[in-house]
Amino acid sequence: MSSTLRILSLLGLVLAIVIQTKTFYHSRQTLPCLYQQPSELYHPDFYNGGHNLKLSLGQMRYWEFGPSNGKRVVLIHGISTGASTYDKVGRYLAENNHRVLVFDLWGRGYSEAPATYYDESLYVTQVALLLQKVGWDKADVVGVSLGGGIATSFTAFYPEMVNKLVLIAPAGLMENEDIPWSGKLVQHPLIRHVVTHPFIRPLALLGVKHFYNSARKNIVDPESIKIANIALYQFEHHPGFLRAFIGTVTDFPFSGLHERYRAVGQLCDNSSLQVLVIWGDADKTVPFNNSKLLKTYIPKAILEVYADGGHDIIVSEHQKVSNDIAHFLQ
Template sequence: MVSHPLQCLTFSLLILPPLILSTYFLAAFPKPPEPLYMHSSLASLPKTSKTWEIYPEDFYPNGAYVAFPSGRVRYWLLGPEEGRKIVLIHGLSIPAMIWKNIAPELASRGYRVLLYDLYGRGYSDAPQTTYDANLYVTQLALLMQYLKWDRALITGVSMGGGIAAAFTGSFPHLVEDQIVLIASAGLIETNDLPRTAKFMSSPLVQTVAASAPVRKYLQGLINSTHHAEKDQLDPIIVRMQSAHLPGYNAALSSSLRDGPIRGQAAALSSTGFKNRKVLLIHGTKDQTVFYKYASKILETLPPETQTQSQLVTVEDGGHDLTITHSDLIVQNLLAFYAGPKPTA
């Protein structure tokens, strides 16, 4: 009988505190979600920055900003308002300036051309989030809704091709029947990603690369460079974004690890691509997205789409076809789009 109170006390001391603590944590209401942190864009740099010489805010005419839940987006509209609508989606590292030789030509031929900087690049904000297909697809869908565009011809280069695939799979009603994929990612196998890219995209390396001392060092290198030739501006804009934008390297890293450069087989084979026409343009010497992926994309499309699609092979062409073979790109786009307009 003496041990009974002792047992009760032992039970109280050993069992009750964890039980009460567990009940508290299970019943506790969570804190409200933190707002999405936004890293600055090129718009934050002073107008005296060399970046503004290479890629100014008014690089294209008729530019504007629009704010969405994942950040502010910079876009431009070229060509007549009544023209057939085209969206041009840039790739992994170079913002909308990659279309500098393409967009004005399409606009001069009567097309209404939409260009924009993807999140984390150029003049669009860099949200601190995962840069997966959903982020990019939602960005374009919201932009088209904001502009009151019901449908558009979708054209993407490099990772922009992967975004075009994901967008068509997710929002087929917003896409006209003709889609163009230039040097397109979307099906890259992990083994084909360079070891350097894998290493540089690791979270640890990105933390170091985004640190203030490293960016300060890069800024010093940029400021010491001489004025670049016109054909050398694209690699310089990559270095400038890396040096000046805290969220740029993280955006590239997440895009490589989580983004639409891989894993788009389901989108490409989905009903979203059924009975559409796809034009693939790819260079045989592409060392970023190997030429073999053009055929893989074509083979992944629905059977009826394969028969209506075509692959334009650019002999000895590299990855930067929109710069090195812009005339060929324009000619093929105009010829491809010249077919009968899709029914509404």
């Protein structure tokens, strides 16, 4: 081997060690949130009653607003938007005698991204700890998409803390073919570590942004455009967002919550629990067809079908969603 090749080989080895060392170090740190670069569209005081809560895994952000003696309801958002998803719905509920609790899941908005598995346990525990910290022993629970899966699991494990349950296109019952190829790709452990590495992050963000834009290319509603821009801002400026997003795609059981839905169905049979399900029949992200399986697990659930509604009905049809939820929770 020539001296030039030896030098190049040595440099390559050193670079590999440096990258591996930095990746290991980076992977063990809690990553910061949007406080480093707050968004004008989604700032820390997006809602009234904002608080930072320090927990063992990191710091999270929540807001509690509405009449102090109002009917308590906690809102759980989806995989990408943060608590801004409930902009219209949360404020409507607060204006109609509800005490609203909304928060950023780990790695979204103004919540940090801990170095851990982004699985069912992480998110259910986050909800339980938040309710314990704010002193709520019982509340209505609303969840959309990923948040619907979390809400279902939370109800299955903490039924004594749930009055009524509202699920909007909830995750957890998807078939393998429902998951896009990009989601299956990042589930590989090597890919997960590579795309979250600081050197690769810019390329990964370009790919995610392209996918996100293509999935929402038909958005014309101003409110939907605003929420989509908030989500894109997080992709680009939240230091821990990519970790949380990819970690969730990898770790959360998007196809494996069947037992949780069965448990909720049994609770409806054996307790006073009531369930409302809202779903757009044109939803391609969490396919509407999943609603048939949900109804077999929770036969007593009320299913409200939104004709021609996509996955973003909580934003694009926020007035109808707000009315349906408020009517159900009264």
